[in-house]
Amino acid sequence: MIRCDDVTKIFRKNGSEVTSLDRFTADIGAGEFVAVRGPSGSGKTTLLLTLGGMQRPSAGLVQFSGRDLYGLSPADRAGLRSGEIGFVFQMFHLVPYLDLMGNVLLASPGKPGPAVRKRAGELLDKLGLAERVSHRPGELSAGERQRLAVARALLNRPKLILADEPTGNLDPENAAEVVRHLAEFHKTGGTVVLVTHGTTADTHADRFLHLKQGRLVAD
Amino acid sequence: MSLWSHIFGEIGFRKLNALFSLLGLTLAVTVVVASQLLAEADERETRRVTRDMGFNLRLISAETDLGQFYRDGFSRNEMDSAMLDRLATHLTNNVSFNHLVGSLRREYTINGQDILLIGLSETYVAPGQGKKPMGVVIKKGTIHIGSEVARKQKKGRNDTMHLGERQFTVANDPIETGTPDDITIFTRLEDVQSVLRLEGKINEIEAIDCLCLTADQDPLAILRKEIGNILPEVQVVQMRTLADARAKQRQTREKVNQFVLPWVLVACAVWVALLAVLNVRDRRQEIGILRALGKGGGRIAGLFLGKAALLGLMASVFGAVFGTWAVLEFGPSLFPVTKKAIQANPTLAWQMVVATPVFAAFASFIPAMLAVSHDPAETLRED
Ligand SMILES: Nc1ncnc2c1ncn2[C@@H]1O[C@H](COP(=O)(O)OP(=O)(O)OP(=O)(O)O)[C@@H](O)[C@H]1O
Ligand SMILES: [Mg+2]
Numbered sequence: 001m002i003r004c005d006d007v008t009k010i011f012r013k014n015g016s017e018v019t020s021l022d023r024f025t026a027d028i029g030a031g032e033f034v035a036v037r038g039p040s041g042s043g044k045t046t047l048l049l050t051l052g053g054m055q056r057p058s059a060g061l062v063q064f065s066g067r068d069l070y071g072l073s074p075a076d077r078a079g080l081r082s083g084e085i086g087f088v089f090q091m092f093h094l095v096p097y098l099d100l101m102g103n104v105l106l107a108s109p110g111k112p113g114p115a116v117r118k119r120a121g122e123l124l125d126k127l128g129l130a131e132r133v134s135h136r137p138g139e140l141s142a143g144e145r146q147r148l149a150v151a152r153a154l155l156n157r158p159k160l161i162l163a164d165e166p167t168g169n170l171d172p173e174n175a176a177e178v179v180r181h182l183a184e185f186h187k188t189g190g191t192v193v194l195v196t197h198g199t200t201a202d203t204h205a206d207r208f209l210h211l212k213q214g215r216l217v218a219d
Numbered sequence: 220m221s222l223w224s225h226i227f228g229e230i231g232f233r234k235l236n237a238l239f240s241l242l243g244l245t246l247a248v249t250v251v252v253a254s255q256l257l258a259e260a261d262e263r264e265t266r267r268v269t270r271d272m273g274f275n276l277r278l279i280s281a282e283t284d285l286g287q288f289y290r291d292g293f294s295r296n297e298m299d300s301a302m303l304d305r306l307a308t309h310l311t312n313n314v315s316f317n318h319l320v321g322s323l324r325r326e327y328t329i330n331g332q333d334i335l336l337i338g339l340s341e342t343y344v345a346p347g348q349g350k351k352p353m354g355v356v357i358k359k360g361t362i363h364i365g366s367e368v369a370r371k372q373k374k375g376r377n378d379t380m381h382l383g384e385r386q387f388t389v390a391n392d393p394i395e396t397g398t399p400d401d402i403t404i405f406t407r408l409e410d411v412q413s414v415l416r417l418e419g420k421i422n423e424i425e426a427i428d429c430l431c432l433t434a435d436q437d438p439l440a441i442l443r444k445e446i447g448n449i450l451p452e453v454q455v456v457q458m459r460t461l462a463d464a465r466a467k468q469r470q471t472r473e474k475v476n477q478f479v480l481p482w483v484l485v486a487c488a489v490w491v492a493l494l495a496v497l498n499v500r501d502r503r504q505e506i507g508i509l510r511a512l513g514k515g516g517g518r519i520a521g522l523f524l525g526k527a528a529l530l531g532l533m534a535s536v537f538g539a540v541f542g543t544w545a546v547l548e549f550g551p552s553l554f555p556v557t558k559k560a561i562q563a564n565p566t567l568a569w570q571m572v573v574a575t576p577v578f579a580a581f582a583s584f585i586p587a588m589l590a591v592s593h594d595p596a597e598t599l600r601e602d
Contacts (some may be wrong), residue, residue: 005411029385054511055596075515082513089599093508098225107512111221152512 001030001160001191002051007060008215009215013160020046021057021212028193030159033186033204034055036195038211044195045164051193052085052162053077065159069190082109086153088182090162092145100124100148102132107155116155123151127181143174150181167198176200222518226526235502240494240530241537244579247487248538248571249545254476255567256546257554261472264560274425276316278306278446288456292335292399293324297420298474300340300408301452304425307343309449315442316428319343321421323411327404329382332371335403336382338411340421357407359391365401369393376500382406383414430456472554488582495523495586502590503598523587524580531579532572539568 009021020043028034028051036044041112049055050062053069062069064080072080086107087093094103104120112120124130127147129140137145146166153161167182169176175198183204186192194205210218230237278290280296288294303321310317321340326333339357357363362382364374369389374380378389387406393399412418428442443455499506506519543563551558 049596049599052511054599078510078515079513080513085513087508087511087599089508091504091601093504093511093599095228095505095508097228102224102228106225106509109513190305 001032001065002028003061003063004051005061005063007047007050007057007062009043009050009055010058020214021050023060024211024214024216026209026216026219028191029128030191031186031189032207033192033207034185034207035202036193036209036211037197041213042211043214044211046214048162048164048169048193048195049066052087053081057068058092079109082107083156084159086156086161087150087167088153088161088178090165091166092137092149092169094143094145094148094152096137099134099136100129100140102188103137103148104152104155107152109156120151120155121155124148127151141174142169143171143177146170146174146178147181154185158190160193161185163192163194165195165197167196167200179204222384222525223529224523226522226529229502229522230526230529233498236494236498236501236528237530240491240527240579241534242488243487244531244534244575245537245541247484247578248535248575249542250480250483252539252542252567252571253546253550254472254480256543256561256564257472257550258476259564260550260554260558260560260562261469273584274318274320274427274578275458275540276426276428276442277458278424278426278450278453279422279456280353281452281454283454285456291326294422297323297417297422297499298424298452300419300421302453303340303343303352303421303424306449310343310345314345314445316426316446317345317440318425318427320425321408322423322425323408323415323417323421324423325411325415327382327415329368329380329404330372332368332403334365335399336411336414337405339402339405340408358390359407361406362387363391363405364389364393365479365552366395367395367401368404371480380404382410385410385414424453488578491527491582492586495527495583496589498526499523499586499593501592503593504601506590507595507598508595511599516591520587520591523583524588527579527583527587528576531576534579535568535571535575539571540573543568 004024004026007021007024008019010018011018020041022043024043024047036047038044046055050057053062053064053072056070064084069077069080095106098106101117101120101124104118104123108116121130121133127150129144129148129151132144134138137148138186140148146169149166153163161182165183166178170178179194179200179201182192182194186204209216259512279294280298282296283294300321303319307319310319320342323338325336326332327336340358362380364372364380368392369375372380374389376389376392378391381387382404387410408421412420428438437455439455442457446453446455509519546561547563550561554561
């Protein structure tokens, strides 16, 4: 699904250099559930954004289903993100002024038709938010917000979900619930890359990547 | 999620930002509408005054004794009509006078009644200025007679009258004006020239000054210099009171248009742009997630430009209504000279409806580009 060859990301600012990914090489197969671990600043978020086509690496090659991800035009890369990748972030990144339905439908590439609205409704139902469709994210608990973000990530039936510490702001029960939904997506054939500090993922992940100072130290 | 419901949602959420933009845009529209309505009133009034009161510059032979001129109402010193042609060739946008009409005026006796006979040439207008010549156009073979002439001669519209050996048809309905026009017969210059056997002669050129000279410039001195350079053999008489009132008001209004208006527009554009920049800063997270969801730059620019256009549309309605109301309410006391000519202009309102969204979108263009060029990885990383 995703192949990384010597992917390196160096941030340069005021003459100082930070290498946040250092010749990262790995092959993530379709249908895998990969947990990424490492201390703070080890490059986990950088890796995830790079895999998602959101951050161009300084060197190296990222291939998505055989295509050079950063060789694509920005429009093609955006189309690929919208169609095949779902993101979930620690800070939820919901749009505060849209209701739950609006937030989920935001993922729709075009004007959402009845079929898309139906699917959004089903997802909200499945994630236990059916009663809250016309609420705004500000009126939700942290757990509910993250489930909403998961619903949004699932709307376009992506092949891959990239989740950056989605449980970081949640209590254990809510964390377990969010991971359970990711696991369910994995069971139906989806690929998951999950950055995590907790242990809830351990029961579901079938592969662990350890990063240290931008380098892959254990697979 | 359609673009417009997205925009509406955001406006409802960040009400203050939208409200302040709306206020700025409404102010711009109000100022534009108000100054435009006053300008139109001014123009309308100038046209009316000019039509009613006629020309305010009278050019007569330099030899004319002003005592004789004011006593008789015309000069007894004839000039060559070639002088009119000479002056007409100098009519451009660079001179301070316009609308030239040559005339030949004399006392005349018709069936024992003493009248004034006036022959008028065509009107000469600076190229690209006057659409229509002012005053009446006299058709060949016709005369326009005053009410007292009509009464004594028992003549009305379509009746025939003789001047010398030539026969003319009355082309007007004589109306009493309380001026020397009541004892006047107007006809074409060449007819009066032949009746009086003064071929090729005129005794006056009427003109209008451009109303563009300020009082401290001494407009009469400027006009005398300009005309004197072309026709040294004439003297210039100006009907001052009329000219001054018109010039003064026009200048007040033009000062507003030329100085205040552009600055108000620039200030409003900057205001709207700053608010849009603040809005972009507030929405960095949102821009990041839209990028992650695969939205292109067009959609993101559309969010900001669409918002600006929508606020512009609303402002155009508020501003057009408010500006029109303000002018109708306060215009008459502020600009008494033109108060009767002040009126609303629906066409202008429609133009505002089209122009304001464009103006607002232009003002928000740089902030929108800022949003588009924003690196989403930066905001998505924030926690
Ligand atoms: N835009 C940037 N400019 C400079 N340095 C950056 C930038 N983004 C990330 N870094 C640096 O790159 C390194 C890796 O950052 P990254 O966010 O990937 O770490 P992380 O493993 O996700 O950490 P955490 O667990 O705290 O989220 C850090 O040292 C960080 O300071
Ligand atoms: Mg991180």
